Amino acid sequence: MDLRAPVAASRGVSNSDQDFRRLFEREQAGLHRFLFRLTRNASDADDLLQETFLTVWRKREQFEGRGSAEGWLRRTAFRLYLNSRTRTDRRADLAPRGDELTTESPAESGLERRESVEFLVAKVLEAVRTLPDGAREAFVLFRCEGLSCSEIAEITGTPLKTVETRLLRATRQVADRLRPFRREVP
Amino acid sequence: MNQPENESREFEARSRGLELIRARYERALAPREAAELERALASDPELREFASDWSEVRAATEALSDAPPASRMSWATLSEAMERESHSRRARWRRAAAVAAALIGAAALWWALRNSPTAVRLQSIELSRASEPISETALPAVLATFRPVDSGAIRWLDDFDQALAVARAADRPVFLFGSHPTCPMCLHMKANALVDEGVVALVDGFVPVQIDHSKATEAEVAELFAAGWPRLEIYDASGALRTRFPGLHEAPEFVEVLSGELAARAQPPPPAWDAVQRAAADLAGAREHEASREFGAAFRDYSSLAASAPSNALAEAARTGLARIAAESARVVLAAREEPPSAARERLERSVAEFDGTPQSRDLAVVLERVREDGVFPSLVEDGR
Numbered sequence: 001m002d003l004r005a006p007v008a009a010s011r012g013v014s015n016s017d018q019d020f021r022r023l024f025e026r027e028q029a030g031l032h033r034f035l036f037r038l039t040r041n042a043s044d045a046d047d048l049l050q051e052t053f054l055t056v057w058r059k060r061e062q063f064e065g066r067g068s069a070e071g072w073l074r075r076t077a078f079r080l081y082l083n084s085r086t087r088t089d090r091r092a093d094l095a096p097r098g099d100e101l102t103t104e105s106p107a108e109s110g111l112e113r114r115e116s117v118e119f120l121v122a123k124v125l126e127a128v129r130t131l132p133d134g135a136r137e138a139f140v141l142f143r144c145e146g147l148s149c150s151e152i153a154e155i156t157g158t159p160l161k162t163v164e165t166r167l168l169r170a171t172r173q174v175a176d177r178l179r180p181f182r183r184e185v186p
Numbered sequence: 187m188n189q190p191e192n193e194s195r196e197f198e199a200r201s202r203g204l205e206l207i208r209a210r211y212e213r214a215l216a217p218r219e220a221a222e223l224e225r226a227l228a229s230d231p232e233l234r235e236f237a238s239d240w241s242e243v244r245a246a247t248e249a250l251s252d253a254p255p256a257s258r259m260s261w262a263t264l265s266e267a268m269e270r271e272s273h274s275r276r277a278r279w280r281r282a283a284a285v286a287a288a289l290i291g292a293a294a295l296w297w298a299l300r301n302s303p304t305a306v307r308l309q310s311i312e313l314s315r316a317s318e319p320i321s322e323t324a325l326p327a328v329l330a331t332f333r334p335v336d337s338g339a340i341r342w343l344d345d346f347d348q349a350l351a352v353a354r355a356a357d358r359p360v361f362l363f364g365s366h367p368t369c370p371m372c373l374h375m376k377a378n379a380l381v382d383e384g385v386v387a388l389v390d391g392f393v394p395v396q397i398d399h400s401k402a403t404e405a406e407v408a409e410l411f412a413a414g415w416p417r418l419e420i421y422d423a424s425g426a427l428r429t430r431f432p433g434l435h436e437a438p439e440f441v442e443v444l445s446g447e448l449a450a451r452a453q454p455p456p457p458a459w460d461a462v463q464r465a466a467a468d469l470a471g472a473r474e475h476e477a478s479r480e481f482g483a484a485f486r487d488y489s490s491l492a493a494s495a496p497s498n499a500l501a502e503a504a505r506t507g508l509a510r511i512a513a514e515s516a517r518v519v520l521a522a523r524e525e526p527p528s529a530a531r532e533r534l535e536r537s538v539a540e541f542d543g544t545p546q547s548r549d550l551a552v553v554l555e556r557v558r559e560d561g562v563f564p565s566l567v568e569d570g571r
Binding site for chain 1: 197198240249253263267
C-alpha cells in the first residue's frame, strides 16, 4: 500500500463490521510489511498487526475523518511498536547482554565467515539494529518503506528537523559500521 | 521573510534533497529534479556527506528491503479476537457495574448505620427493677423524738406494733405493761415500782409500751390476765416473747428482772438514743427529698445512712430508699420509651435534673442525648445483665 496515494478512497472508518473488514483486507499486507521492517520479526509483526486493528476497532468511534484511515493505522501501529520495544528493552536490560555488535575484524573472523553472504547480511542487520532509538526507525522507514521525511515525521510524531537529523546520523553510523566489510558487502 | 520561515524552508529543502538522493538510485531524475539536487548539494555540506554515505549504505542494506514473510493473520483470526474483546469488555463492564453496585450498597449501609439510632448501653439503670417489689417496714414518726425516759419518768408507748418498730430501729427489747382500770395491783405498781428511780433507769434499755385492756371483753380479760395481774412481759425486737413475769412486783424485784434481761442481751450494747434519733431524723429528711423528687439529695443521705446507721433496721431502711430511687429511674426510662419523642425528651430532661447526683443520672443523660440527636428513642442494652 502506498501511503502517498490519494486517501479519498480509504477515508473514514465505518462502525460496520463489513466496512472494517474491507479496511483490514486493504491494509493488512502493507501494515504487516511496515511492522516487519520495524521489528525484523514476522511473529512480532503479526502480533502488532492484530493489536493495531483491535485498537483501531476499539477506538473506531474516535476517528473523526481527518486525514486517512491508513495514516491512522500506521500511527497506531508505530505507537504500539514503540510500546512493545520499550517492554522488550526493559527485559533486555535485565538479561545478560550478549547481542552487542561484534568488534571482530575481517582478519580475525576467518576466511570462510568473511566470505559468507549471510555473515555480511547479519552484520548489516546488526548495524541497523544497534542504531539509537528513533534513528533506527527513521532510517528503516526511509530506506525500506520509501517514506518521505514529512511522512515519517507524521507517523512517528516527531518534528521534521529531528527526522532529518536522525536520518543523517543513522546513515553515517551504518556507513561507519560497514566500512570494514566494504569489499565483502554483497 | 522571518527566521522561523527561513528555517522551515531549509528543512523542507533538505528533506527534498534527501529524497532526491534516494530517488536517483531508483530511477532517472528529471532534469528539473537533477538541477534541484545539484543546488541542494552545493549549499548543504551535510547533504553532500549523506549522498556519499548513501551510495554504500543503500547497497549494503538491500537485504532490509526483502519482502517479509506473508502475514499469518486472517480476518477470521481478527474477528475472533474482536469477539473476545467484546466479551471481555462486557465482562469488564459487568464487573465494574457489580463493584459500583457493591460500593453503592456499602455506602448506603454505612449511611443507614450512621443515621440509625444507636443502642444505649445502660450501666446503672436496671429496667427489671421498675416492677420489683420493695419490702420495707415503715419506721414510726415518733422515732425521731422518742426516748423511753423523759424528765425522769417512763414515756410509755400505747401501741404494741409501734413499740416493736421502735425496738427494731433502736435495737432494744420491748417491755410490756398490761393493765386494767379495775386492777388495784396495776395501780399500785404505777404509783410505786414504775416510778422508782432504779426501775426507771433500767427502762432506758427497753422500749416501754403500756396496754390498757379496759375495752377488752370479759373473756379476753380472763385470758390476758390468767397468769396474774398486771401483765408484765418482755419481747425481743422481732416480737418473740422472751420473759413473762405477771403479778405484783415491788421495785427491787423489778430491778432484778430488768437487770437480768439486760445482762442476758448479746453484745454489742444497743445504740445510744441520741444516735437513733439523729439517724431517724436523717432518714426522714431523705424521705422528704425523695418525695420531692430530689433524688440526688436523697441518694446522698440514704448512702450515708446505709454505711453508718446505728442499727441494722435503720441501715436496711436506707438501703430500701436507694432501691426505690433505682426503681424510679427504671420506671422513668420505660415510661419515656413508650412516649412520643417530644414527650420522652421532656420527661428525660426533667429526670436528668431530678436524678442529678445519682449513679443513674449518667444513663438518663445518654438516653436523652440519643433522643435529641436521633429523634427517636434508642434501643437499650443493659450492661452485663
